[in-house]
Amino acid sequence: MKNKLEQLRQEALKQLEDLKESKSLKNQKEIWRALEIKYLGRKGQLSQILRQIKDLSTSEKKEVGAFANKVKTEIAEAFSEFENKFLSSKAGQSQVDMSLPGKRSSLGHLHPITLMQRELEELFKSLGFSILEGPELESDYYNFQALNIPEHHPARDMQDTFYVNWEDQEDENKLVLRTHTSPVQVRAMQEFGAPLKAIVPGKVFRNEALDASHEHTFYQLEGIMIDKNISISNMIAVMKELLKGIFKEEVEIRIRPGFFPFVEPGIEIDMKCRLCQGQGCPVCKQSGWLEVFPGGMIHPNVLEAGGIDSKKYSGFAFGLGLTRLAMMKHGIADIRLFNSGDLRFLEQF
Numbered sequence: 001m002k003n004k005l006e007q008l009r010q011e012a013l014k015q016l017e018d019l020k021e022s023k024s025l026k027n028q029k030e031i032w033r034a035l036e037i038k039y040l041g042r043k044g045q046l047s048q049i050l051r052q053i054k055d056l057s058t059s060e061k062k063e064v065g066a067f068a069n070k071v072k073t074e075i076a077e078a079f080s081e082f083e084n085k086f087l088s089s090k091a092g093q094s095q096v097d098m099s100l101p102g103k104r105s106s107l108g109h110l111h112p113i114t115l116m117q118r119e120l121e122e123l124f125k126s127l128g129f130s131i132l133e134g135p136e137l138e139s140d141y142y143n144f145q146a147l148n149i150p151e152h153h154p155a156r157d158m159q160d161t162f163y164v165n166w167e168d169q170e171d172e173n174k175l176v177l178r179t180h181t182s183p184v185q186v187r188a189m190q191e192f193g194a195p196l197k198a199i200v201p202g203k204v205f206r207n208e209a210l211d212a213s214h215e216h217t218f219y220q221l222e223g224i225m226i227d228k229n230i231s232i233s234n235m236i237a238v239m240k241e242l243l244k245g246i247f248k249e250e251v252e253i254r255i256r257p258g259f260f261p262f263v264e265p266g267i268e269i270d271m272k273c274r275l276c277q278g279q280g281c282p283v284c285k286q287s288g289w290l291e292v293f294p295g296g297m298i299h300p301n302v303l304e305a306g307g308i309d310s311k312k313y314s315g316f317a318f319g320l321g322l323t324r325l326a327m328m329k330h331g332i333a334d335i336r337l338f339n340s341g342d343l344r345f346l347e348q349f
């Protein structure tokens with residue numbers, strides 16, 4: 001029996017020694033656990049031998065018993081030493097398994113609206129426009145009043161507005177989530193004066209009933225050009241150039257009169273709907289045309305609000321639906337996809 005015990009001792013220690021060579025920490029742990037059960041477990045080999053001791057004679061019991069205890073302690077110590085040194089010590093934990101395949105970290109990419117915005121910024125930069133920003137939380141004054149839309153003017157109904165702190169504020173300081181990027185027109189005039197060529201891309205907010213083409217949050221891009229002798233033909237030329245730049249081909253447009261209190265005259269530039277090729281679909285409200293650039297000649301009242309002499313200078317302004325343009329460009333039929341966070345949609349860009 002002593003021989004058996006000695007054999008067991010040697011075998012257990014040898015297996016532990018071999019295990020030290022193993023490269024994979026995960027495997028090492030698993031094998032260590034299995035060996036521990038094999039040698040030290042209740043049904044393990046050592047227990048089996050120990051159970052037979054009771055059948056020995058008294059003198060043998062004493063001798064073999066003492067030896068068995070020694071072997072058991074030695075094996076147990078070897079196992080716990082292995083655990084401390086190789087499995088749970090700092091060195092063990094930080095051990096990198098070089099044999100495992102690496103994890104590729106996936107990089108995201110820019111949102112389709114951001115891509116559209118950057119493309120337009122490049123185009124306008126090439127035409128000599130600068131790029132400006134304005135606050136998303138805007139005063140009633142800049143959002144409406146400075147744009148020739150006084151309190152109670154019916155034109156306010158065109159833009160369902162999210163008012164903020166309606167009760168507490170003085171009229172002029174009443175805050176709104178800007179309903180369009182147009183307030184930056186007057187801010188820019190006040191800051192830079194004339195002549196001025198600038199665009200303002202940005203987020204705008206409206207209390208809309210949601211459907212395939214209306215969201216509460218969307219993007220516009222405002223543009224203004226102010227100088228001596230600017231006329232509506234300058235605007236049409238810039239718009240045509242722009243559409244050509246975006247769609248890489250001549251785009252069919254039509255021009256209609258349009259009303260906005262901050263321009264006179266006001267126009268609407270429509271482009272042929274590219275989703276249905278002018279046949280009519282839900283996105284173009286079955287008309288075959290999409291309003292892309294509303295704009296016109298900046299109203300003298302607005303120039304004056306911006307501190308610019310309206311007798312000396314004239315200019316045009318337009319507000320383009322950045323979100324809508326991205327829909328046209330990529331053939332996206334539902335505006336709600338942009339903010340849905342749906343990767344199946346986003347990963348296409």
Ligand code: DAH
Nearest residue numbers: 180182294295296317318319
């Ligand atoms: N701000 C208008 C809107 O959101 C769009 C617009 C119309 C902007 C005419 C302009 C403009 O600059 O001249 O509905």
